[in-house]
Amino acid sequence: MGTNQIQLIDQYDRHLNYLRISITDRCNIRCIYCMPGNGISKLRHEDIPTYEEILRIAGIAVNLGVDKIRLTGGEPLVRKGICEFIPRLTALAGLKEVSLTTNGIFLREKLENIKAGGINRINISLDSLHRNKYKKITGYDGLETVLAGIKEASKMGYHPIKINMVVMEGVNDEETLDFARLSLEHPYHIRFIEYMPVSVTSPDIALRHVPSSLIKQQIGNLGKLVPIPRDILDGPAERFKFEGAAGEIGFISPLTHHFCPLCNRLRLTSSGYLRPCLLSDQEVDLVGPMRNGASDEDLAEIFLKTALTKPYAHHLTPKNTTHLSAEMSSIGG
Ligand code: SAM
Numbered sequence: 001m002g003t004n005q006i007q008l009i010d011q012y013d014r015h016l017n018y019l020r021i022s023i024t025d026r027c028n029i030r031c032i033y034c035m036p037g038n039g040i041s042k043l044r045h046e047d048i049p050t051y052e053e054i055l056r057i058a059g060i061a062v063n064l065g066v067d068k069i070r071l072t073g074g075e076p077l078v079r080k081g082i083c084e085f086i087p088r089l090t091a092l093a094g095l096k097e098v099s100l101t102t103n104g105i106f107l108r109e110k111l112e113n114i115k116a117g118g119i120n121r122i123n124i125s126l127d128s129l130h131r132n133k134y135k136k137i138t139g140y141d142g143l144e145t146v147l148a149g150i151k152e153a154s155k156m157g158y159h160p161i162k163i164n165m166v167v168m169e170g171v172n173d174e175e176t177l178d179f180a181r182l183s184l185e186h187p188y189h190i191r192f193i194e195y196m197p198v199s200v201t202s203p204d205i206a207l208r209h210v211p212s213s214l215i216k217q218q219i220g221n222l223g224k225l226v227p228i229p230r231d232i233l234d235g236p237a238e239r240f241k242f243e244g245a246a247g248e249i250g251f252i253s254p255l256t257h258h259f260c261p262l263c264n265r266l267r268l269t270s271s272g273y274l275r276p277c278l279l280s281d282q283e284v285d286l287v288g289p290m291r292n293g294a295s296d297e298d299l300a301e302i303f304l305k306t307a308l309t310k311p312y313a314h315h316l317t318p319k320n321t322t323h324l325s326a327e328m329s330s331i332g333g
Helices: 051-063 082-090 107-116 133-137 143-155 173-185 212-221 289-290 296-308
Strands: 018-022 068-072 097-102 121-125 159-165 186-192 225-227 237-241 249-254 264-269 273-275
Touching: 051 121, 051 225, 051 264, 051 289, 068 082, 068 159, 068 289, 082 097, 082 107, 097 296, 121 143, 133 143, 133 173, 143 159, 143 296, 159 237, 173 186, 173 212, 173 237, 186 212, 186 225, 212 249, 212 273, 289 296
Parallel strands: 018 068, 018 264, 068 097, 097 121, 121 159, 159 186, 186 249
Antiparallel strands: 225 237, 237 249, 264 273
């Protein structure tokens, strides 16, 4: 694998080497914090980039120095042809890592292909360890299926497996200790994510934000949380470990502890737009120009210009919860 010089450098000298691709806006579950209360308006199939188009965009990004790609959605594993697409993506010369974020429902049945296709890392979203509550949060009776997928992925050598829990007051916040406990025996990285007021219009849900500082206190009873020094490849999580634990704890605090100054991400939405900041509605069309005959050089120019418009920081706080117009399922969380 070659290495391409990073050319996507923003105004604040952040090197944008990480592209998250939402390959579909479709999802097989309906998490209360992700899908709008009034249902989701689906993109027309013809408005979602084809795999060919995604590969072309990914190739251009890699030539500009992107070396890390994450597949997300919607739910990436519901898109037809995903198992054939993955090895074509991972074959791009210059990529160091291709990872996947999934709700885990189809993980077990697709795991062999995912592994053979070259996915390096897997993140799984899981917000409750109780069957009924899981069903309440997601609208789907799938807890056992997800847990079986996690176990199987672990057996197949995926390490670390990151388990992402969005913590919501009065919904699942009494489970933080149980999730944290998982890290004692299993080599999982449990990541507590602060709820972000994106796309969900219900004020009830928006009020359920729990700051990471509070979660830290809640799980402190389990033992001493030892900080893990930041690694260059770390995402936005603040990392800790209980003494002697097999796994880790991470806190992702987009509202109370902005990680914007360290943000190295660009996003390709499931409608084919390039989005420089998750929490800003600014997006630039890539697939439209591509379908109108833009050359690779033209598309690279769009990447370079968009990188320069990346905002320094978002402005959401637990008190300022302005809603964004786009939906997480389209942007890719
Ligand atoms: N379907 C996949 C999954 O469930 O992991 C990938 C897409 S999902 C949108 C990606 C991540 O975004 C998940 O970890 C989810 O928990 C997170 N997410 C979605 N809406 C969120 C919100 N309002 N606040 C915080 N995290 C959110």
